[in-house]
Amino acid sequence: MSTRPVYIAGVGIHPFGRFDDKDVTQLGQTAVRAALAEAGVARGGFDAAFCGTVYTGVAAGHKVLGGLGLSGVPIVNVEAGCASGGAALALGAAAIASGQRERVLVFGMEKMPRGIIRSSFFPPWCEEAGFSPAPAYFALRARRLMQESGVTREHLARVSVKNHAHGVNNPYAMYRKPFSMEMVLGAQMVCDPLTLFMLCSPNEGAAAVLLSSKPAQSGPTIQVRAAVLRSHVPGSALGEHTPMAGLIGDEPPSPTETAAREAYEIAGVSPADLDVVELQDTDSGREILSVEELGLCPRGGGGKFVADGVGEMSGQLPVNPSGGLLSKGEPLGASALGQIVELTWQLRGAADQRQVDGARVALGHTVGRGANASVVILTR
Amino acid sequence: MVWGPMAQVPIHPGLFTLPDDPRGPRLLAGRCTVCSKHHFPAGDTCPYCTADGCSVAAIGATGTLYLHTTVNARPPGYRGELPYGFGLVDLPEGLRVVSRLAESRLDVLRSGLPVELEIAPLFTNDAGDEVLSFAYRPRDGGASR
Numbered sequence: 159m160s161t162r163p164v165y166i167a168g169v170g171i172h173p174f175g176r177f178d179d180k181d182v183t184q185l186g187q188t189a190v191r192a193a194l195a196e197a198g199v200a201r202g203g204f205d206a207a208f209c210g211t212v213y214t215g216v217a218a219g220h221k222v223l224g225g226l227g228l229s230g231v232p233i234v235n236v237e238a239g240c241a242s243g244g245a246a247l248a249l250g251a252a253a254i255a256s257g258q259r260e261r262v263l264v265f266g267m268e269k270m271p272r273g274i275i276r277s278s279f280f281p282p283w284c285e286e287a288g289f290s291p292a293p294a295y296f297a298l299r300a301r302r303l304m305q306e307s308g309v310t311r312e313h314l315a316r317v318s319v320k321n322h323a324h325g326v327n328n329p330y331a332m333y334r335k336p337f338s339m340e341m342v343l344g345a346q347m348v349c350d351p352l353t354l355f356m357l358c359s360p361n362e363g364a365a366a367v368l369l370s371s372k373p374a375q376s377g378p379t380i381q382v383r384a385a386v387l388r389s390h391v392p393g394s395a396l397g398e399h400t401p402m403a404g405l406i407g408d409e410p411p412s413p414t415e416t417a418a419r420e421a422y423e424i425a426g427v428s429p430a431d432l433d434v435v436e437l438q439d440t441d442s443g444r445e446i447l448s449v450e451e452l453g454l455c456p457r458g459g460g461g462k463f464v465a466d467g468v469g470e471m472s473g474q475l476p477v478n479p480s481g482g483l484l485s486k487g488e489p490l491g492a493s494a495l496g497q498i499v500e501l502t503w504q505l506r507g508a509a510d511q512r513q514v515d516g517a518r519v520a521l522g523h524t525v526g527r528g529a530n531a532s533v534v535i536l537t538r
Numbered sequence: 539m540v541w542g543p544m545a546q547v548p549i550h551p552g553l554f555t556l557p558d559d560p561r562g563p564r565l566l567a568g569r570c571t572v573c574s575k576h577h578f579p580a581g582d583t584c585p586y587c588t589a590d591g592c593s594v595a596a597i598g599a600t601g602t603l604y605l606h607t608t609v610n611a612r613p614p615g616y617r618g619e620l621p622y623g624f625g626l627v628d629l630p631e632g633l634r635v636v637s638r639l640a641e642s643r644l645d646v647l648r649s650g651l652p653v654e655l656e657i658a659p660l661f662t663n664d665a666g667d668e669v670l671s672f673a674y675r676p677r678d679g680g681a682s683r
Contacts, residue, residue: 288609
């Protein structure tokens with residue numbers, strides 16, 4: 159299939175955090191306005207819209223655009239768990255690549271319930287029986303890394319310390335204070351080995367991206383080289399599809415692995431070509447697992463990757479310069495597009511104190527319930 | 539309040555054998571008649587090879603703990619005691635089961651620990667019935683609740 163290039167014409171974001179005085183529609187509108195303003199377009203400036211959100215309910219995207227007088231174009235609301243924004247981006251990019259659309263608005267927003275996320279995913283009896291706590295599943299994945307990837311509690315803490323240090327420099331992050339190793343290791347134990355400060359907080363926020371078939375008239379040209387969404391193949395008891403059982407050994411590739419493989423192939427890049435990465439760090443263990451699944455280190459090499467400081471700002475491949483979900487918090491529908499906003503700034507050289515010098519190839523990754531995983535590759 | 543023998547009801551039908559079952563405590567897994575792989579809970583269609591017509595196999599009396607953690611804070615909707623153990627148990631039939639553990643002490647739980655299935659009351663429902671669920675506990679005595 160012959161396709162044409164997809165460019166980023168504008169990005170916008172509403173800070174991630176808690177905003178009791180705003181509803182989710184207002185959060186979305188802030189991000190959409192910013193993206194459209196940056197691209198210099200108004201009504202009529204896009205011919206389709208895709209909105210990622212999980213908890214917002216009926217016609218979420220229609221409310222955002224309707225309130226701004228921007229409805230009339232097709233508006234599709236997309237739910238794919240933590241990868242909802244990535245799914246919306248994949249649909250938008252495909253619409254342009256195929257020649258169906260010229261400019262597509264992709265946005266996502268969320269206003270998460272407080273505390274451990276309650277989800278309609280589980281039937282009530284599963285919740286009654288104790289199968290619903292997300293941190294327990296995260297903890298099992300972290301413990302597997304400790305058994306099979308040389309990961310230690312200190313490595314888990316170091317990921318949190320790193321991302322919080324990055325978040326200090328991100329005005330759109332929820333937590334902007336540095337954490338010490340002692341603070342992270344000594345925090346309340348939620349599910350061993352994960353302490354409270356190794357887990358991200360569900361929160362609120364929005365992000366938007368305007369995609370175009372033509373490069374921006376001024377400034378650096380940022381291209382979406384791949385935007386891939388994949389779901390799970392059954393077999394892994396620890397997959398984000400949160401099954402009640404899987405098979406011993408012989409695990410199929412995870413959705414992150416299959417999405418990454420496809421994205422690298424489409425974009426014609428390899429992990430060694432990457433300059434900066436924003437990846438799913440719902441918890442410290444998930445960051446290390448994501449590093450392995452994306453091929454940023456060999457399988458089983460996650461502990462060494464952390465110990466060598468590869469993902470630090472001073473390392474070979476900075477990971478989550480935005481502070482990641484650990485310091486930004488996770489508004490499900492917005493998180494993937496928040497990464498795209500950050501990576502666009504990184505590629506433009508406009509990420510201020512978070513800037514990875516000379517970044518030209520960037521990867522964004524989310525994974526979560528469904529299971530769904532999205533991998534996006536951007537180049538300058 | 540009426541005092542009398544409490545009825546026992548499973549938390550969900552078709553997950554495990556009931557206390558009067560002569561087979562003893564077992565999980566009711568699906569077994570594919572084509573590829574022979576087990577899945578749980580049991581369904582008619584095999585998730586691995588998509589063949590229909592799976593049978594039900596009573597398995598998992600014993601197993602080996604693969605990974606574990608402890609849940610200290612009450613998850614939304616959970617009606618059992620805290621803290622509770624939570625983990626993955628490998629069964630000889632090739633299935634790796636996600637399960638509550640009837641042991642939450644981190645100095646007792648370890649990878650490779652031999653475990654056995656118990657079907658036991660988890661909570662009393664609003665109708666006054668004891669609601670049964672399944673959990674794995676350490677074998678040979680280490681087995682305090």
